[in-house]
Amino acid sequence: MTATLIRKLERSDVLSDEEKDVLEKSFSRIRDFRADEDIVREGDRPTESCIIMEGFAARYKVLPSGRRQISAIHISGDFVDLHSFLLKTMDHGVMTLAPTRCAFVPHANLKKITEDYPHLARILWLSTLIDSAIHRSWLTAMGRTSATAQMAHLICELHVRLGAVGQTNGNSFHMPITQEELGDALGLSTVHVNRVLTELRNGGIVQWQGGGAVTILDWDRLSEIAEFSPVYLSLQNEPR
Amino acid sequence: MTATLIRKLERSDVLSDEEKDVLEKSFSRIRDFRADEDIVREGDRPTESCIIMEGFAARYKVLPSGRRQISAIHISGDFVDLHSFLLKTMDHGVMTLAPTRCAFVPHANLKKITEDYPHLARILWLSTLIDSAIHRSWLTAMGRTSATAQMAHLICELHVRLGAVGQTNGNSFHMPITQEELGDALGLSTVHVNRVLTELRNGGIVQWQGGGAVTILDWDRLSEIAEFSPVYLSLQNEPR
DNA sequence: CGGTGTGTTGACAGCCATCAAGAGCCGTGG
């Protein structure tokens, strides 16, 4: 049931059969969510963490003023709130972007992994460090590049990450996210998201149809606009 | 030598004497850096990680276009590039903001901690998760609040974090950072950093003198402007 | 068939970047 997670983790290092087995048996239940549903809320103190088996989710914070910021987008195979295992109190919420199936792993099982399977624990730790690296690259795109470059960067990142779990079809992939949610992820207004997408479309660089069918028409120009370099995604396989 | 680190970690959970002892003995060497020096560079593959014993450092990325973004500011007691232990290749650089003394811990020792001291390993893992939470709060401030609010948020955060390691004096603290570096941290131009600081000064909210002497004159207004809530810093002591 | 959510486009305003120039401070060297 955690096949996609294992596939993703194996991009970074080799996992033994025993370790895969431990992971397979670590979850306690599976639950389906509709689109736009909360998986965890800010302030919650969950006793289990959640893996996305299928679907899409986003982490978000809401300010007292009501403005929302999405700080990460998660796809199949992502161990979304592994953080809550040690942070205890959620500093942010996690919501679905589309119908999503999740597997839940009790924190007690995670604790046991840190005690009995240190290598596997390091790989899980690594996966949270990669999330952190993604945050840093978002910060850089947001602080130091134009809205267009930021959008281009997000598209590049999603293509690479979806590719790593076999969810791309050549230069195309599926990303069911509204322009309002894109705005919340990039720190832009919905209107400007639309303008930027129109610009990328008119430039013959990206096709983004309703329903979330994305096709990259010109990868070179796109990654150049984004100043994209995939190093931060740690996709190199080596002992950790 | 790692007293400040231990002090910081103990804000989140109890450490046994044995665990503290392991930490104390884990570092291999100490090195002093001048201001504005690189501790690690992007692309490096370090074999040891570094703890700030005294001083200030920043993580940063430089884009091909030459623009720089600072993604984190680190203070005494921070395990700055614990990340490199598992990420292997640095996705960002770490530089000093002021003269800084660092202790270096070989990755082999960190690996041993994950094998023999799982609770201590979880606490170290937690410290990287808190870094991640800080990234998220920076993302939110950057994407969804004004330059003034962002600056206010940074000042609030620094005050709380410095307070947690005993580096505040009432409402005052020392932060040796130039306005250019502040701009790189907040995604603003140097000129606008200056205007924002002037505004906070004229409002009687913050005093920020040359040399880095910062005094918060009106905490309530400052945290209100920043929409600041310190939950994300995980300063609550509980079993992890 | 009306209501709701999403995408699209235009007009206008404002925040912040950019360019420019000057002031203060400090270390260096004549």
Add this chain to the structure above:
DNA sequence: CCACGGCTCTTGATGGCTGTCAACACACCG
């Protein structure tokens, strides 16, 4: 001792990127 250059801080003028407001098209759905 003073002149000088470099770095940082400060302030003003100008422009542009992006937000806000508004209206409409379109799809979907109860």
